[in-house]
Amino acid sequence: MARLSMKQVSKSFGTAHAVRDFSLEVEDGELVCLLGPSGSGKSTLLRMIGGFEQPTGGAVEIDGENVTRLPPERRPTGMVFQSHALWSHMNVFSNIAFGLKLKGMPKADIRNRVEEALTLVGLSGYGKRMTWQLSGGQQQRVALARSLVLEPKILLLDEPFASLDQHLRERLREEVRDIQQRLGITTLFVTHGQDEALALADRIVVMRDGVSEQAAAPDAIYRRPETEFVAGFIGSMNFVKGQVRSGYFDHPLFPVAVHAPDGPATLAVRPEAIRVDPARNGTAASIHRATDFGTHLIVDVDLTDGTRLKAMTSPGRQMTQGMFVTPTISAYSLFRDNRIIFRSDIPAETQAPEFLAHA
Template identity: 70%
Template sequence: MARLTIKEISKAFGASFAVRDFSLDVDDGELVCLLGPSGSGKSTLLRMIGGFERPSAGSILIDAKDVTTLAPEKRPTGMVFQSHALWTHMDVFNNIAFGLKIRRLPKPEIRQRVESALALVGLSNYGKRMTTQLSGGQQQRVALARSLVLEPKILLLDEPFASLDQHLRERLREEVRDIQQRLGITTLFVTHGQDEALALADRIVVMRDGGTEQIAPPDLIYREPKTEFVAGFIGSMNFVRVKIRNGIIEHPDFSLAVPVADGDLMLAFRPEALSLRPSKKSGAGIVHRSIDFGTHRIVDIDLADGTRLKVMTPPDVDWTRGSLVEPVANAYFAFRENKLVHRSAAAGELQTDRMLGHV
């Protein structure tokens, strides 16, 4: 379909930057998720790609053609907003047909393309309904159809499922991924939901303060976070601040050899990379609570230094509140000044099918 190239894009509002020196290449047919907390610049970046914001610097190219200064209607892009932005005085058919009418296409072609778009999003018999008669999920399907009917080269999705309940959100994201793969359309998807990014993306761009923390496929983002921020933002992660002396951690609960220079260090453990065993020693961890999720338990442990750990355990073993336990680290990441400086060999073998079970 199309290739998107973003070169050193910046957007300033007064003296502050929403996006600064951002660059990205999106391949033909690829789905890339822009993931980050509120205020990280991801929606501003998407609006610049769609032409709704003018960059302060940098350029945007689609199939090697510079579209940086083009108006939204002159770009080969289609954008789906979080708010749906449907016209309530029009029925579903005319909402979807609006852009085609602006292009002055023949009525038979408009009808054929609208009906095809409705079928694509599973709303074949909804053309005559008013948008106020639709559920939130159906309205979002209409918004998607309205973008797809224009046959854009680039599809832009700005947190389209944020207002929907969890089950509907999960179902719609699966449908969107199926449609995207079936059409082979190049897509950028903005979200602050890590589960959406992990489930949808070919690659994830983790954004922070208008810049990029890491760009990688979902499995690498989870297994090999390059910064402490990424490690804490993707999935559930335990952090323990320690000191290293002669390559050994000085911490009463973890006896690990970490081959890095002496000094302060932040250790990070996934809940599934920790295990528990009963303990009788003074200063051992104390079970705060144990939550049964059916497939596994999450046990909260309070350490003597005030740190609370989350540990994933088998569901058939309950841990009594107040009991003494010793956490055992089977894999870990080590960060210094937000940068990954070491990870244990086993850290790359964490099971991705358990990623979302402990959020």
């Protein structure tokens, strides 16, 4: 369908910088999620792609054509907003047909295109209903159909499911992904929900303070975060502050081997990489709480220094409050000044004997 290129795009509002020198290449048919906390610049970036905001610097190109200064109606993009932005005085058919009428398309062609769009989003037969007669999920489907009926080269979705309940969000995002793959349309999806990004995206761009922290496939974002911010923003992550000394992270429970210069550092470990075993004697760790999720247990472990870790273990294990335990880790990352300085995916039991002796 289309290839999108953003080259050092910036946007300032007075002295406030919403987006700073942002560059990204989106391939034909790719679905990219812009993920980040509120105020990270992701919606501003999407609006600049759609022409609803003008960049203060940089360029936006679609299929090699510079569209930076083109108004929204002259860009080959379709945008779906969080608020639906439907006209309540029009029925569903008229809402979807509006853009086609502005283009002067014959009535018969408009009717065919609208019916096809309604079928695509699962609302066949809803054309005569007023938009206020629809549920929130149905209204969002109408908003999607209104964009798709114009056959845009690039689809832009700005947190379209934020106002819906969890089960409806999950169902609609699956439907949107199916439609996107069926049409092969290049898509950018803005969200602050990590589960949404992990479920939808071919690639995730994690944003903070108007810049990209990391852009990669979902599994790489989760398993190989490049910054401490990304590690903490995606999924559940445990952080332990400490010092690197002579090739080891100096901590009474986690003196793991690291190839990094001496100095302060933060050890990052996923819950599934922490093994919790009952301690034979008193230890520096005890169970604060164990929560049974059916498929697994999440065990909150308190260290004597005030640090609380989350570990994932199999269901059915006897983990009671106050029990002394020994946590061990099998995979970890090490960060300094927000950047990755070391990563190990080697299980602890396979590490070198000299390390085990040192530990």
